[in-house]
Amino acid sequence: MSVFDEAVRALREWQHDDQPFQLHPGDLGWYRRFGAKSAEDAVRVWRADGEIVAVGLLDGADLLRFTIAPERRQDAELAARLADDVCTPERGVLPSGTVYVESPRGTRFQELMFARGWQSDVPWTPLRLDLGAQLLDPDVSIDVIGHDQADVHAGVIRASFEKSTFTEERWHAMAVGSPYAEARSLVALERGVAVAAIVVWSAGPGRPGLIEPMGVHRDHRGKGFGTAITIAGAAALRELGSSSAIVCTPSSNAGAVATYRAAGFTALPEVHDQRRDQYC
Template sequence: MTVSVRLDTPDDPAAVLDALRDWQRDGDPVQLHPGDIGWYHRFGAAETAAALRTWSRGGTILAVGFLDGPGLVRLATDPAARRDEELTARIADDFADPDRGVLAAGEADVEAPADSLLRDLLPARGWTLGEAWTPLHRDLAEPVEDPGVTVETVGPDTAEAYAAIVRASFQGSTFSAERWRELAAGPAYADARSLLAVEDGAPVAAITVWTAGPGKPGLIEPLGVDPAHRGKGLGKAVTIAAAAALRDLGASGVDVVTPSDLPGAVPTYKAAGFTPGPERRDLHRPAG
């Protein structure tokens, strides 16, 4: 059977999330997680659907591409199909031809699992190594220690406090309480929690965690600390609280991927009990 591509979600959007949940495995290279789609849902259901691409064979989804911006595709594949030559060739051809509606012409980046055949095929077509990322993992088999900070679950009444910390934490962010309500209304948020760390009655750090179902690794996306309260260990504390929340939700572990050159990020996660894995590089297509 030939591989087909569709340029939006299937009629039942749950099919994409179900595939991504199924593909999350402890010990496998980190790849696109249902939580990544859930976080993007802050822009609304229509824009989230428009950012998705699926590759299927015989009606079964084998790969999902997520356009996280006009020039970046984040790719996840069924682990059993990650070295599938027909599938990989089709994906690479779709990336190369703008008329196929998957990736626009010009400079672009692809994030692919570390053991994907695509990582062999694209360099042979002139792609180079791009931005470096560090994946980190914490196992949740054992109870999580006390984070040493008061943590509240975010709801409509505290959405603006959460949004304010996110805006302050990421340059250029326009995140708002309305966008939190959008993501909380999305199908992936049924397996998620947004948390606020509170100190002396004031919110000081924010984090959201996403599960892929019981016995599957969860994801942190995003983590932010109020700039006025940095340097006090609050990033570590709220990350430990997030790990505890994921364990309560049935997650087997927790993953996070951070830019390798982001100051303080890797040390913060290591302090919260995470172990870094091998650095991963995006695949970059030069302009022209």
């Protein structure tokens, strides 16, 4: 089994509704769009007694998205080991210069990073929807996308984000990765035209599922299609057995926060990445 697939398996086991927002197997699944080698190279794992106790995803050159096994989050020895690795550019986890770490709030690791001079960065808003409750009606036609319609889904995502590089080829690369076995790609249609798209990722029955990404085509905004595709995505996660749907968006993106609220999501307390401008 590859390190990437080992990390996905560990992350699935660590997802629980009573845990703070954290790295999800769907995050690795979405990164898989860059191909198997790039995904493998971006994953970092830490082990103790042969078991994975922490997983990181180097999401770009300067951001480590990171989580720790729930039972080890107050382990001072592990926190020191992780902080040493993250803070030392020579160890190859993060480069020198300004860098960022996303990790669950309330861990010994996060406390230690603050003590070493890391600072809070801009706020993000996590949102959650209990899938045991009644869902709203999307009130729009929804297609589940397979390999033969990858270009449609990729085209909407690309038209939803200014700097998106998502293509049909990258959709296929994503869809052959192990996380996609428990994922769905959907598009919303208006008079046969694809106007919004979403990918949802299950972590297994009874565990929270992730939305990553959701977008509305730039030519079709302001008509409720973001809310509609989000509701459809939540319904797909419920069919996959997920207990809840979760998503995290920059707090500055008021439109996205409003869209998720309109779909029935509840905003949770804001979270912050940690930033280092100088060496620890």
